[in-house]
Amino acid sequence: QVQLVESGGGVVQPGGSLRLSCAASGFTFSNYPLHWVRQAPGKGLEWVAVISYNGRKDYYADSVKGRFTISRDNSKNTLFLQMNSLRAEDTALYYCARGPNILWWIDYWGQGTLVTVSS
């Protein structure tokens, strides 16, 4: 079955950096686009970024553009999110998620990894 397991969350100071990872299994990783979606504590869902199946295209929410970079390693079935210049408002549970096609819906979600930006 499809499994997405996030890691790399933690506490970081404002202005700091963090790199999230997502290990995937149970499907042909290189065939699917992958997303990061976040959820601030007690709040709703916010889409963050998506990367195409081959890594050649990526798209970002305006709120993270220029600060976050999504990437993937298809040889290791792993998705990444490099987060720089972190702000308090980036505090959230970050979900790794799969889409059946780029610019379609999300069909599978991981359990999330918590990022807290605080001094």
Next chain:
Amino acid sequence: DIVMTQSPDSLAVSLGERATINCKSSQTLLYNSNNKNYLAWYQQKAGQPPKLLISWASTRESGVPDRFSGSGSGTDFTLTISSLQAEDVAVYYCQQYYSSYTFGQGTKLEIK
């Protein structure tokens, strides 16, 4: 950017009764070339990640009970639970994928 607005923000329905959640987009989600509405519905139970219920506004995901149905076109959409069960308590989100991705703010569904 497309803004998604759900109503109501919260809803309490008796077991066995119908629950209706609305979702309105700031611009059309109907792509004329394929006549498809680029809208999905998700269910998120407490402490869990979201689960896909419906895509293309009305196509139920495999394994989703048939008491869940989606309808609407263009800018106005509805998720209906025909007979509420206890396990349906959750927050429900609509999402557009017509232009990038945007979620509605969520509707919290509880038992009356």
